[in-house]
Amino acid sequence: MINTVRKTFDNILGLLFPPFCVHCEKLLNYRETVPLCPECRELWEEEKHSICKDCFKKVEECECVPPRAKSKIKKSFHLCEYDPTVKSVTASLVLCCKDHNYKFVNKFVADELEATVRAHLKSFKNTVITYVPRSREKVIKTGVDQSLICARELAKRFDIECVGAIKRVGGTEQKSLDFVERLENARFSYRARNDALLTINSRNVILYDDIVTTGASLCACADILKSMGARTIYALCLGRVYRKGKGNGQSDV
Numbered sequence: 001m002i003n004t005v006r007k008t009f010d011n012i013l014g015l016l017f018p019p020f021c022v023h024c025e026k027l028l029n030y031r032e033t034v035p036l037c038p039e040c041r042e043l044w045e046e047e048k049h050s051i052c053k054d055c056f057k058k059v060e061e062c063e064c065v066p067p068r069a070k071s072k073i074k075k076s077f078h079l080c081e082y083d084p085t086v087k088s089v090t091a092s093l094v095l096c097c098k099d100h101n102y103k104f105v106n107k108f109v110a111d112e113l114e115a116t117v118r119a120h121l122k123s124f125k126n127t128v129i130t131y132v133p134r135s136r137e138k139v140i141k142t143g144v145d146q147s148l149i150c151a152r153e154l155a156k157r158f159d160i161e162c163v164g165a166i167k168r169v170g171g172t173e174q175k176s177l178d179f180v181e182r183l184e185n186a187r188f189s190y191r192a193r194n195d196a197l198l199t200i201n202s203r204n205v206i207l208y209d210d211i212v213t214t215g216a217s218l219c220a221c222a223d224i225l226k227s228m229g230a231r232t233i234y235a236l237c238l239g240r241v242y243r244k245g246k247g248n249g250q251s252d253v
């Protein structure tokens with residue numbers, strides 16, 4: 001009964017606010033569950049099947065860890081590589097998740113990430129998921145912490161716990177900094193949450209961040225998780241940034 005009411009309500013909402021393609025903004029059928037029109041869906045599939053600029057494997061097979069995080073993170077998985085200065089479906093999805101909390105977009109991103117993780121990890125025994133938290137100012141401005149939303153969604157699918165293990169304690173936005181500055185800034189930006197110590201200790205941890213540019217934030221957060229007693233850390237991200245002529249993790253932003 002409750003499900004029928006909810007479905008009817010969702011259908012009415014769909015008619016009032018029909019979904020749109022996050023890339024080209026074309027209106028979609030109100031029952032559509034994928035936030036991309038057929039043409040953009042095709043583009044997305046192509047982006048997902050690109051080649052990693054570091055190991056030259058297909059992105060879905062790549063497990064490259066950012067160079068400075070190698071001693072802390074065992075494997076790293078990502079959906080796509082992209083150049084944020086170039087228009088792409090990945091960039092549109094990343095931006096949409098950063099600025100809005102659209103259920104059907106979040107669900108789609110989680111579906112895609114779930115498939116990626118399942119292709120690499122066969123067991124979720126003794127595993128929890130956590131995320132790189134967004135700055136307080138950004139959360140207040142947009143009302144969204146996209147990585148928290150996604151980590152929660154993934155936790156349900158893997159039937160594991162989502163833990164807020166790390167908190168933001170300041171630091172500036174990474175965007176304008178070079179690599180060394182980013183590393184330094186990241187070290188001052190995150191701290192362990194004491195109430196999560198017992199949950200992280202001796203557990204395998206999936207660390208989610210929506211975008212990885214140099215890996216500085218991942219590095220700092222992995223350090224914290226290790227200090228909390230995490231056993232094996234896997235990094236997961238939606239988009240990994242590359243710039244023409246530079247390998248991943250070596251880019252200058």
Ligand SMILES: [Zn+2]
Nearest residue numbers: 021024037040
């Ligand atoms: Zn489209």
Ligand SMILES: [Zn+2]
Nearest residue numbers: 052055062064
């Ligand atoms: Zn690779």
